[in-house]
């Protein structure tokens with residue numbers, strides 16, 4: 001699996017290009033203000049991007065969706081329970097003092113036709129509400145092996161967890177999502193967080209102060 005990531009001010013939210021080394025097919029995850037850099041990665045690696053996959057619809061994770069869609073012409077996927085946030089992105093921007101453009105309509109909800117495949121890889125979509133109602137984690141690995149890398153959005157960070165004070169957030173639900181869904185993966189599972197550095201399930205199980 002080839003993983004490219006970058007983040008830019010002011011939110012330093014990680015966007016990802018994940019692709020199959022042998023077929024070149026790939027996906028874009030959470031394109032935000034860093035979308036042009038993500039598209040540069042995709043061009044440089046000759047990635048045939050098949051979809052825009054969103055972990056949730058907070059503004060910092062979706063401000064690049066319109067640009068990515070205009071360039072790539074591929075479907076946008078979101079959990080249905082976050083549609084109210086997606087459609088409210090202009091208001092989300094105002095709440096934080098930013099002028100944000102409305103984004104193009106969501107094409108598909110994760111409750112249809114999953115798991116998603118690109119090249120030799122499969123994407124399992126795991127509902128992990130708590131940070132917001134439609135938060136999901138994307139577990140990606142080869143079709144041939146059970147090993148997965150997790151793209152967790154703002155559910156879990158290295159040494160921290162997502163905030164739960166925004167509309168639809170709930171602390172107990174978030175902790176339950178992490179314990180029941182993410183901690184079901186083995187300790188060596190790599191976690192790509194929505195903000196900050198990568199971590200592993202084992203490191204967070206042992207040292208995350210919200211979960212030990």
Ligand SMILES: [Zn+2]
Pocket residue numbers: 056058131154
């Ligand atoms: Zn968020």
